[in-house]
Every structure is written in C-alpha cells, then in structure tokens.
Amino acid sequence: MGLLGLGIFLAIVGAVLRFAVTTEAPHIDLKKAGQILLYSGIAIAALGLVLDIADLGQH
16 A cells, blocks of 8 residues: 555645646746656556555465
C-alpha cells in the first residue's frame, strides 16, 4: 500500500500544480513541475498496484 499511496499523493499534487495553480515562480515552471509529478505519480501508483497484485498471488 505504500507505493500506491505515494503515487496517488504525487499525482494529486501534480494535477493541482498543472491545472489549478495560476501563479508564476521566478526560477521554476510550475506547470512543467506539475506535469512531471503527475506522470511520476501515475507510474509509481501503477508499479505499487502491480507489486501488490504479485504479492497477493504468493500467499
């Protein structure tokens, strides 16, 4: 459940940064950072789900 929860959290934070934040920071592109967090969160959540399913098959 750890990776799945982390992935969902990162995806939510990334989606907020990508779609809801309208301010601009001087040295960082918040939309690009949000996009990176969103896609990373989705990938980590998928990995966590696969690992959880594989773990269920061994018990």
